Structures are given as C-alpha cells and as structure tokens.
Amino acid sequence: MTETPDDSATSPRGLRTAFFERSVPEMLLLPFVSLFAVALTGYTVYYAWARPFTQIIHGMVFFHFGLSLYYLYLAYEHVAKGTSVVDGPLVSRFGDSVQRLYVRLDAVVCLAATLVSAGAGYYFVTGYDRLTGNAILMGYSNTDLTLGLVVVVLAIDATRRAYGWSIALVGVGSVLYALFGSAFPGFLQHTGLSLRDVTLYGAAQLERSGVYGFITQAGAKYVAIFIMFAGLARAYGILDVILDLSQRLGKRLRSGIVHVAVISSMAMGSITGSAAANAATTGSFTIPMMQRQGVREDFTAAIEAVASSGGQIMPPVMGVAAFLMADFIGAPYVRIIQAGLIPALLFYFSVGVAVQFAVLRYGWTSDEGEDTGGILEVLFSKHALVIVSYFALAVGAFYASRRVADLPLALSGVATLGALLAGRYVHGAIATSMSGGLTELVDAVEGFFQARYFLVPMAVLVYALAVMQLSALATGLYTVLTLIAVMYVRDVTLLVIGDEPADDWVTGADDGAPTNSTVSAVVNQLFATTVKTLRGFMKGALDMAPLVGVLAAMGVIIKMLTQTGLSGKISLRMVALAGGVLLIALILAMLTSILFGLGMPTPAAYVLVAALLTAPLQELGVAEITAHLFVFYFAMLSAITPPVAVGVAVASRIADSGFLTSAKQALRIGIAGFLIPFSLVVNDSLVTWTVTGTPVAAFCVFVGVIALTAVTIGFDGRHVLGIPHRVVYLVLALGALYGPALSGYVGPSTATMLQVATATIALVGLALAQLDRLPSAVTPATELRNR
Template sequence: MTETSNEAATSPGDLLGELSDRPLAETVLLALVIFLAVALTSYTIFYAWERPFTQIIHGMVFLHLGLSLYYLHLAYERVVKGTSVIDGPIVSRFDESVQRLVARVDTVVCLATVVVSASVGYYFVTGYSRLTGDAVLLGYSTIDLTLGLVVVVIALDATRRAYGWSIALVGIASVFYALFGSVFPGFLQHTGLSTTDVALYGATQVERSGVYGFITQAGAKYVAIFIMFAGLARAYGILDIVLDLSQQLGKRLRSGIVHVAVLSSMAMGSITGSAAANAATTGSFTIPMMQRQGIREDFSAAIEAVASSGGQIMPPVMGVAAFLMADFVGVPYVRIIQAALLPALLFYFSVGVAVQFTVLRHGWTSDRGEDTGIYEILFSKSALVIVAYFALAGGAFYAVRQIGELSLVLSGSATIGVLLLGRFAHGVVTTSTESGVTELLDSIEQFFQARYFLIPLAVLVYALAVMQLSALATGFYTVVTLIAVMYVRDLTLLIIGDESEDSWVAGADDGVSSPPGLRSTIPKQLFVTTVKTLRGFMKGALDMAPLVGVLAAMGVIIKMLTQTGLSGKISLRMVALAGGVLLVALILAMLTSILFGLGMPTPAAYVLVAALLTSPLQELGVAEITAHLFVFYFAMLSAITPPVAVGVAVASRIADSSFLVSAKQALRIGIAGFLIPFALVANDSLVTWTVTGTPVAAFSVFIGVVALTAVTIGFDGRHVLGIPHRFAYLALTLVALYGPVLSKYIGPSTATTLQVGAATIALVGLTLAQLDRLPDVVTPTAELRDR
C-alpha cells in the first residue's frame, strides 16, 4: 500500500494552500481520505476506551470502515497518478488512451464500491438484532443473502488489489470448492453447498460467518490498535530514531553496519509485521550503508531480507499474527509473548552470529569501527549509568505504586520526578547548583530528542507483562501515552531548547516544517503537534486498510474449508500419510507452511496453515502453542524461501543484486531458522518454560545454533573450516538441538547429559578457536580469510 503522496508533507501554514492548489476532484477525494482515515483511528481508540457494543458489531463497523477507506484511497491514487497505477499484463499492452479509459473506469468502480461497502455495512449493523434473532427462525430475505454475497466479493477483490492474486485465488477456489464439491475426486469430494449456503456462511449469518468471524474480530480488536500505534511512531519520527541509535552502536562494533540492519529490522519488524515492508523501509537505509562498508551486493540484500523476516516473531508486538494466535489458542496475549520470546531470540542470535562470521570471513569489517568489543560496550561506564537509572526508575515506580497505592499515571509522574531529582542531585554533588541545573536541562533535552519513545514502550511492556491487561487495553494505554509524551516533548524542547519547530519537529519520514523566519510559540507548537498526530492517525489507518480485506477473505476461506469438512479430512490424511511418525508430520507441516506462505503476507499464511495443520501435530503429541509457533515460524520464513521470497525480492532490488544469488545467501545466513522450529518441538521447555528444563535447553540450543552457523558459513570466527570440521560441528549441533528426542531410547537423564555434553564440547571448541588455543592436530589448516 502506497503512501498518500504529499498530502501530509505540508507545514501548518501551507496546509490550506496546498489543498487549494490541487484540482477539485483531487482535493475532495483527499479531504475524504483524510477524514475517513482519521475517523477510523479515532473510532478504534474510542472503542478501546469505551467499548460501547459487542465485539462482533465492532468487527462489522471496523470492516466496512476499513474497506471504504481502502477503496476511497485507491480512487484518490487513480485520480492523482492516472495510468501509472495500471500494471496489469493485459492492459499495459494497449496504448495510453485505453489505459486512461481503464484507469477512469476503475476509479468509478472504486468509488461505487465505497458507497456499496458503506451501505451494506449500515444495513448489517442496524439489522444485527434481526439477523441474529428473528431471521434465524423465520429465514433470511433475498436482500440479506444478496448482500452477504456482495460482502464476500468485495473482500476477495480488496485482497486481490492489495496483495495480488495469490490469496485471492485461494479464496475464489475455496468458494468454488464449496459450490462444486461433488465433482472432485477421492477424499476431496463432498455433497456441495448451495449459493444460499455460501452467502450464509460467508457473511449473512453474521455471528457464525467467515467475513465477520473471529479473524476479522481479532484484527479489529487487537491488531488495529498496534498498527495505528506504528503509524503514530512513523509520523513522530520514532523509527528514524531507532535507525540512528542502531547506527551509533554499529560504529562501535567491528562488524560495522551489518548489525544495524539486524537490530533496526528486528525493532521495526515487530511493529510492522511485514517482511517486504520492513525490507523496503530499513533496507533503503541499511543496504547502501552496507555496500559503502564494502559488503557485496548479494550479501547486503540477504542480510537485510533475513533480518526483516524475523521481526514478526519478536515480542512484545510481534506484528499481526501473534494476536490471531492468541485467539486461535485461547490464551492471554502475554502467554504468546512468553512462548515466542526464546524462539525469537534464537532466530536473531543465529542471524547475528551468521552475519558476524560472514563479515569476518570476507574481511568486510568497518574501518571506522573502534576496537571496542560488545562486552566493553555493555559494561562501559555510560552503560552502567543507564542501567542504574533504569533500576532507580523501576524501584521508584514499584515503591510508589505498591506502597503509596497511587494510580498508574501518578506513579509514572512520581517516578519521572525521582529521576529528575536524582539527575539534579548528581550535578550538584559533582559541580555546583548552577551546573546541576544546566546538567539537568541538558539531560532532559537529550532524552526528549533521542529516547522519549522508551516511555510508551515501557508502558506497553508493563501493561502486558506486569498488569497482564488485554491487548486492546494495552494498545490503548500505549497509544495515549505516546500522544501525551509527544505533546510534552515538543513543548519541553520549545521551552528548554528555545528552538523553532523547523529544526526539530521534522521527525517524520516526509517531514513537517514551518515557513522560515517564523518563531515558535506555544499555541503554534500545539497546532504543529496536533497536525503530526492527525498524520499519524491517517498513516495508521491507511496501513491497516488493505489488511482488513485480507482478514475477511481468510475468514471466508477458513469457513468454506470447515463447512465442507476439508480441514478435518486433511488432518486425518496428514496423520495417515505420516504413519504416526512425528518427524514426517513435522516435515509435511513445514513444506505446507512454506508453500502457503509463498507470496502471502505472514498473517494470512499463518491463519490458513494453523487451521489445517496444527490439529494433526497435536494428535501426535505436540503442545498446542508449540504447534502454532511451528507453522507460524515457517510461514514467516517463506519470505526468504525461493522461488517467491518477497523479502529477498525487495532487498535485492534495493541492492541491485541478482535475486537468485541473494536468495542463496539468505538461505545460508538464515538456515538455522529452518531448524529452530524442530528444536522447539524436541525441547518443549523453550516454549512452556520450566524451572530446570528451560535453562538447560536454552544453553544447549543456543550453542548448537552457533555451531550450526559455523557449519553453514564455513567459518568459526578465526578459521575457514574444511569438510571434516564441518561434519564434526554438524554432529555436535544435531545432538545439542535434538538430544531430548533420544530420551525414549536411552532415558531422559542420559539424553539430557548427552545434549549438554555436545553443547559443551562445541562451546569449548569454538572458544579455543577464538583464542587460537586449539591443539595443532584439530586446528583448521585452511587460509584465514576468503577475500
């Protein structure tokens, strides 16, 4: 989904002038897009606070508002860009006059769909009581059934427009399978559903329909508020700050900018939830910087693609699919965070080690980097001071909250007061009162320029992990905190820094600046911040709008598969095909998850494979959350799996490298990610968390991942590895990752001892290799570098 051109890039003083300079049709459509986008975000925040009606009605309202916004924005783009939005292989062959005609017709179709979607939504929402009451007993009218089919068609069309034909064809195929099931062979055959059944199960039977089902409800209730939080973060410039902080860290590491790509993609991917969007956003910055460091084009594309794909499993936000997983499994969202934490750390640990080994092997270290190691950075004086202040903040908050029994807002305010007082006292003790005030003001200014986003993130983590609020309530408090912090930040910098807004308000990706020569005032600054906030509302709604259609389409697909009985048949067939062997079932689930994930956004792929594949895995003894994480992991990894590999495709275009070569390097860097899900099944304590089992499993698997990375990269950090050394490390890797599988043959205690022993041997070998202390007989004799 593209951004809305330059409509939000104007300064407050030029806002009306910018609108008046546009053609009338464009101005009207832009005003409607802005109004509807801001209204959608405002409504989402209002529902999170007030919850005036049931979840299903909220899902219906949200769906039709989102669809209306999506088609309205498409119409606006067609008016602004004309034939440049026509990319169909058939239409593009005709001359420009035909393409203009198609663009105009499509604009009319989009506008008509806006009216139809809004009208149908009004009909179903206002008729909810009848549709769930009298109509169930007396029967549905022809209008009810017709409008139900209309909603299904709109959802599939919106999916096609937003994400291409891959998901749309699956949706269309599911409807045709439901209608003509009697003509299919073998176990695929069923009696067939009527058009009335498709309308009922698709939308009209609202409480048990596909379009308005739990997937759409989960999207409206959980997903939307966090995507809109991401929109605000972009408008406020927080993602740029994350990139800047990552670059500062990268300058102090020997590997240079490569870990900037990993860290920034991890942070942004957790919020955006899209490998392609993440690669496009962070890759546009990190890939050129990696190339300037000397990293080859195919490797720079591969590093960014792999790092971008994993953000979707990184807590606390985990993109979109985690909220759907919580609904699937029926557990609190915080339980999903707990289960996904170690797998996510494993993935990014493996990626970090892989890029480190790659950079060292090829000699692509940063010339600007200091000789400071990661341990010196972590335990430097400045780092310890930061840790001390965080400890002080946590202790002060706990004391005020628990002992003083104050509200959340008052406790947070008191904590900030304690920190400020401590900073002032530090300045007074070290210098003087005047210097203490100066140091305090400088600290406040530096914090609000670079790290103010830590406050809403702390609220997010505290609300989820400590207070264990619902995802909706957590999202609400996080969004409100972010908005409040932004107003305080802007006013504080204005008062303390005495700066005009054109020097520091820019922040966002397309900037907000004031006309030169005008001095900032508090009322004007409040207006500027309000404009940025509304821009964030608009960005969040526009990011959410295309996802609304695909969630509804996935609901239709799942409903058709369950009503025809196909999902149950696939489960039985899969168990039978595996012959009761868990490994075979896991491999089949892996292949199916990757296959369904090719070309699909991860949430859509996850929903589909979760409905089909988790049940047979559970029948073979896999815990429910582990089964869901298993298929989710591979749906995520489809972003770097050829032949589609959307993450690699985006990154390779930015790096100007060969897609296939970049995909090969991405598989080498991310190969550990394909084995980690199997390790989760073998070491269930990594997901379920036990007092004794989790530390042992975490130690063994983390070391196994390092050894596996050495095998795939062919480098141990100091030496290029030959075939014998690779085989030795591979054997240790398999035992360290999958040792518990042997427990039914040699006993749990022996299996655990064997697993820990293999991990220890691998750790000792890798450590001695770094120190060049390996005995000569086992020291790799290959050359030190492959340049």
C-alpha cells in the same frame, strides 16, 4: 499503502498551498480520504476506551469502515497517479489512451465499491438483531442473501488488489470447491453446497459467517490498535530515531552498521509485522550504509531480508499474527509473548552470529570500530553503567510509589519521573556545581527527548502486558495515548529548552519574519504536533485498510473448508501419511506452511496453516501452543524462501543485486531458523518454561545454533572451515539441538546428558578455536576467502 498525502508541510500556509496545488478531482477526494482515515483510527481508540457494543458488531463496523476506506483511497490513487497505478501485463501492454481509460473506469468502480461497502455495512449492522433472531427462524430475505454475496465478493476483490492473485485465487477456489464438491475425486469429494449456503456461511449468517468471523473480530479488536500505533510511530519519526541510535552503536562495533541493520529491523519488524514493508523502510537506510562499509550487494540484501522477516516473532508486539494466535488458542496474549520469547531470541541470535561470522570471514569490518573494545566495551562502559543505574532508580522509584506508597498508576509514573529528574540533577551537581547540575539536567532532558523518548510508550506497553496482564486492546490503547502525550510534551519541551525547533514557521523565523512570542510559538508547535498526530492516524488507518479485506477473505476460506469437511479430512490424511511418525508430520507441516506462505502476508498464511495443520500435530503429541508457533515460524520464513521470497525481492531491488543470489545468501544466514522450530518441539520447555528444563535446553540449543551457523557460513569466527570440520560441527549441533529426541531409545536422563555433553564439546571447541588453542592437527586454515 504506506504513503499518505501531504507528508511534509505542518504550517497552515504550507498545508493550504499543498492542497490547492492538486487537481480538482484530488481536492474533491482528499478531504474524504483524510476524514475517513482519521475517523477509523479515532473509532478504534474510542472502542478500546468505551467498548460500547459487542465484539461482533465492532468487527462488522470496523470491516466495512476499513473496506470503504480502502476502496476510497484506491480511487484517490487512480486520480492522483494516473496510469502509474496500472499493474499487470494485460493492461500495461496497451497504449496510453487505453491505460488512461482503464484508470478512470477503475476509479469509478472503486468509488462504487466504497458506497456499496458502506451501504451493506449499514444494512447488516442496523439489522443485526433481526438477522441473528427472527431471520434464523423465518428465513433470510433476498436482500440479505444478495448483500451477503456482494460482501464476500468485495472481500476477495480487495484482497486481490492489495496482495495479488495468490490469496484471491485461494478464496475463489474455496468457494468453487464448496459449490462443486461432488465433481472432485477421492477424499476431496463432498455433497456440495448451494449458492445460498455459501452466501449464508460467507456473510449473511452474521454470528457464524466467514467474513465477520473470529479472524475479522480479532483483527478489529487486537491487531488494528497496534497497526495504528505503528502509523503514529512512523509519523512522529521514531523510525529515524531508532536508525540514528543504531548508527551510533554501529560506530562502536567492529561489524559496524551490519549488526545495526539487524537490530533496527528487529525493532521495527515487531511493530510493523510485515517483512516486505520492513525491508522497504529500514532497508532503504541500512542497505546503502552496509554497502558503503564494503559488504557485498547480495549479502546486504540477504541480511536485511532475514532480519526484517524475523521481527514478526519478536515480543512484545510480534507483528499481527500473534494476536490472531492468542484468539485461536484462547490464551492470554502475555502467554503468547512468553512462549515466543526464547524462539525469537534464538532466531536473532542465529542471525547475529551468522552476520558476525560473515563479516569476519570476508573482511567487512568497520574501520571506525577497530580501535574500540567492540561490544564488550559498549556493554561495560561507564556510559552503559550510568544508564543501568538510572534504569534501576526508575524501577525502584516506581515500585516504591506503587507498592509501598500505594499510589495510583498515573501518580506513580509522575513520582518516577520526579525521582529521575532529581537523580540527574544530583549527578550533575556532584560532577560540576549546583548551577552546573541544573544545566546538565536541562541538557539531559533535551537529549532524552531527541533520542530516547520512544522508550516511554514501549515501557508502558511492556508493563501493561507483562505486569498488569491487561488485554491486548487495553494495552494498545494505553500505549497509543502515552505515545501521543509524550510527543506533545516532547515537542513543547524542545521548543522551550532546545536550540533548534523542528519547523522554522513555529517561531516565525521562516522567510526572515520576526520571531513570535513564546506563547504564540507554543500554540504553533501544538498545531504542528496535532498535524503530525492526525497524519499518524491516517498512516495507521491506511496501513490497516488492506489487511481488513485479507482477514475477511481468510475467514471465508476457512469457513468453506470447515463446512465442506476438508479441514478434518486433511488432518486425518496427514496423520495417516506420516504413519504416526512425528518427524514426518513436522516436515509435511513445514513444507505446507512455507507453500501457503509464498506471496502471502504472514497473518494470512498463519491463519490458513493453523486451521489445517495444528490439529494433526497435536494428535501426535505436540502441545497446542508449540504447534501454533511451529507453523507460525515457517509461515514467517516463507518471506525468505524462493521462489517468491517477498522480503528478499524487496531488499534485492534496493541493493541492486540478483534475486536468486540474494535468496541463496539469505538461506545461508537464516538456515538455523529452519531448524529452530524442530528444536522447539523436541525441547518443549523452551516454550512452556520450567524451572530446571528451560535453562538447560536454552544453553544447549543456543550453543547448537552457533555450531550450526559455523557450518553454514564455513567460518568459526577465526578460521575458514573445511568439510571435515563442518561435519564435526554439524554432528555436535544436531546433538545439542535434538538430543531429547533420543529419549524413547535411551531414556530421558541419558538423552539430556548426551545433549549437554555435545553442547559442551561444541562450546569448548569454539572457545579454543578463538584462542588458537586447538591442537595443530585439527586447527582449520586461517586465510580469508571472498566467495
């Protein structure tokens, strides 16, 4: 649910016209959908600010609020789109009349579910004290149990509607397993739970239930605020700004738009946290541009799918699963960011190298970038040095005002802004004249608000998390408020000093009407910005609403598995099956994580595999946070793993390429991603960070990734590699990635020396290959191949 109603008009007349063009049922439902969505985001921001009650009550309110919104929006979609919302072969094989009847009946069902969800939420929230006090001693009433069962059913049904049958069937299966455990064979057998127990553990026993458990609470407390931040960012057009900046960068690179696609997908994927949604949004722009550059269709889909998937592990936001990981482990969110930074850089470094090798091997370079110095010119150009200087000025001014002058945070930000404006004026005055300095200052301000204004809320996000080490909820609150404030300042500033306002109606220039006064134009602009802000509130809430159901369903699944003892049995069986061998346990965990991730959103897949698989890995000596990152990594990579590969499926449809062919190329580009998690276990300092161990391990693993990518692409940046060269690079890559695994045989020091030696040999070989200094006997062929 990424589209919201009324996405174009911002003027009062346009909004009114668009509203009255709708059918009567749409006009009846749309105000309620809009009100619910805006209210949900408003409530989330309010809770982050005031914290008026406990986390569990907040989770209950948010769950029922979000679930009611989801069903209400489904009813609106049924009314607005008619039979186009029919999904599934069972209904679609019938005629139009049957489909129309189905849509109408389902709309009524969704409206009824909205009311039931809201009523159940009111009942449980208002009866919280009784249900967590007297009811435990005196017993639960039939109404408590009935509504508890209804809530479990609604959570699973919402999951089915939002994400298909895969997760819903797991939820139904977990309930059936809890009820009929005595009928299962072997270690799966247990005494069985009654329907009353399932209802209590599912929802009615509030503080120890699955629906209202820690997963739902984490979603309401940590995930929601960032999902809503993403909705605001999209409503404000920040995606378009990022893509525009990426295109400008692409004109300076030989690889052209290809690396731009990787960078933009990385940036947006970190915010959205969904491989499929990211591939659909950024891919709709980047895939056609890559094809115009000459990149083959299957490679365009593969590049976009792999880049979109990896955004979920890229700090500082890391999608939504990272918030759940922080709650799972009980660690500060900044610790999750620190642990995930090098693995994320490794993944995107491997993707960037693979894309570069593929572009050079098949001759897909950009003509626009041929006459430039490429990435080095971009990084060390005069313009880049000026940007670095202003960044240093901003950091210095903020540090001086905050630490030396001891100013409050807000005043420190104002002082930093003043220092930047003064510096830009002096810069312009020196380059031109005193009056020219003022002109250049105005032009610089206009250019900033047109292209780089989103850096302000991102800087607030990073500072709040990394420096102030605030909670994720407080960080999200300040980031959202900063983004809203920046947008109001931006729109008014561009109206006053810019040449072209965003909407003609703001200045009264539409339809040949006379131009209004400046005050009237500013008021109109503030109204337009408010409309965009409310649309952002709607987008964020509607994006979060489907996730509410799946988080609750995952809570039910995990509760059923823990109450029946299955999770503990699986841990013991996994350790026994691995025979105490860590490598086997890691491979089993990898396969299970990918299997559970097929067709599931990453947060749901991660929660399930983390509950089942991290304990046995820790028993075999893997650090807790490394174990969680390991399964998280593979749950993410399931988006590019056949037979489902949702990221590839979306990208291949946009690229008009075959699914299996695109999936094959995605595996070639992303193959290093499947081996990096194992290197994290072997090189634990990449996650835990030590003064001496981390730099050495990072150097070796990064070089190993380059060598491994050369093996999978069959190209080293200059030469096509044959089988012998691939074998050599593969051996060197494995040594650089997994050298410390030999510590038990040759000792830690010798193993580290072997790792550094293989990495050094690989790096020297790759460097000599680029310079054509390899001996002729071992120099690969130079011709290009188109297959």
